[in-house]
Amino acid sequence: MQILIVISNLMLPLVFVLILSYGISKGVKVYDAFIEGAKDGMRCAVDIMPTLIGLMMAVGILRASGALDIFSRIISPITDLIHYPSELVPLTLMRLVSSSASTGILLDLFKQYGPDSGIGRLVSVMMSCTETVFYTMSVYFMSVKITKTRYTLPGALIANFAGVLASVFICKIIWGQIR
Amino acid sequence: MLNYLWVGMIFIGILTAAFTGRMEYVTNGAIDSAKEAVNTIIIMVGVLSMWTGLMKIAEKSGLIDYLSNKLKPFLKFLFPDVPPNHKAMKYIATNVIANVLGLGWAATPAGLMAMKELQKLNPEKDRASRAMCMFMVFNMSSLQLVSVNIIAYRSSFNSANPSEIIGPGLFATLVSTAAGIIVIKIIEMRREKCRY
Known part of the structure; x- marks a missing residue:
């Protein structure tokens, strides 16, 4: 499984080489295109700034009040059964x-435990394989006025649940104990 | 939705603080977090812009179109009900590639267009077709090559190696996508007898 760490280190350089050589071979002014695209990134970051301030503030209040800890303690007998850290339940549900809102909780966890802790790594992996199922479904189906979504929801939840299990599994194998 | 969620989080926090006597922490927590949000964004702008810049090159050189074309045989397997040259296929391909490359803002418009085209093929207009269910589950299993946002957030919290999660993340997302496809294919097969 150490191959996954090798992939981690190689992925970005590989993407760079691939995209740049393809771009050059097609006669694209790669540097100008990069600058143009980077501007989109700036705009994107400025756009999410107000949302992030609002939601991190709300999560900050929740954390400081002790509500998140109380919730974790209540739910821990259940999560311990499947060896899942109870601190991650609020994030998993959100x-x-x-x-x-889940980004707000993610950043709060980074602040609390550090991104290189067992928990920090697990949430990083988890966030890359899960999706805002309820939000996405309502946007997509509402856009074409479909009300009977049939087996979409169970299918998506199973896929997400499999992703969470896979994250716990792979983090334990590569980095050892999560807590 | 977010309105209630947001108010809920804040009220539950303040109410809990009233019982636990942590009101002054709440004040500082709110101020600290707001400050932290801005710091986070300022540091993540770098990583995010690097990625969007790179992707602009991919877009201009036609690499994204090229990859969408390469996807066709795979999409034929996922969506047997959709004619291979139908417009819907093109939008689905664009949506999938954009998601895989972490271009959320390009993925959503293509995804909505795909739904619109799939709706044209749908015999019952208020009920999701087979192809729609598969498309949605595939879309929400979040197949992604590099989770750029997560790397950016990790680096803004001073991770020693922000990108170490790429490989494990890829593994986990492949598992979730495979699980989604398998589940939907099984359901489809079992319902084959009573089609539509």
């Missing part, structure tokens, strides 16, 4: 509903 992830299904709102992408910005």
Whole structure:
């Protein structure tokens, strides 16, 4: 499984080489295109700034009040059964509903435990394989006025659940104990 | 939705603080977090812009179109009900590639167009077709090559190696996508007898 760490280190350089050589071979002014695209990134970051301030503030209040800790303690007998850290339950649930609110909780966890802790790594992996199921479904299906979504929701939840299990599994194998 | 969620979080926090006597922490927590949000964004702008800049090159050189074309045989397997040259296929391909490359803002418009085209093929207009269910589950299993945002957030919290999660993340997302496809294919097969 150490191959995954090798992939981590090689991925970005590989993407660079691939995209740049393809761009040059097609006669694209690669540097100008890069600058143009980087501007989009700036705009994107400025756009999410107000949402992030609002939601990190709300999560900050929740954390400081002790509410998150109390919730974790209540739920821990259940999560211990499947060896899942109870601190991650708020994030896991919020992830299904709102992408910005779950980002707020993610950053709060980074602040609390550090991104290189067992918990920090697990949430990083988890966030890359899960999706805001409820939000996405309502946007897409509402856009074409579909009310009977049939087996979409169970299918998506199973996929997300499999992703969470895979994250716990792979983090334990590569980095050892999560807590 | 977010309105209630947001108010809920703040009220529950303040109410809990009233019982636990941590009101002054709440004040500082709110101020600190707001400050932290801005710091986070300022540091993540660098990583994010690097990625969007790179992707602009991919877009201009036609690499994204090229990859979408390469996806066709795979999409034929996922969506047997959709004619291979139908517009819907093109939008689905664009949506998938944009998601894989972490271009959320390009993925959503293409995804909505795909739904619109799939709706044209749908015999029952208020009920999701087979192809729609598969498309949505595939879309929400979040197949992604590099989670750029997560790397950016990690680096803004001073991770020693922000990109170390790429490989494990790829593994986990492949598992979730495979699980989604398998589940939907099984459901489809079992319902084959009573089609639509």
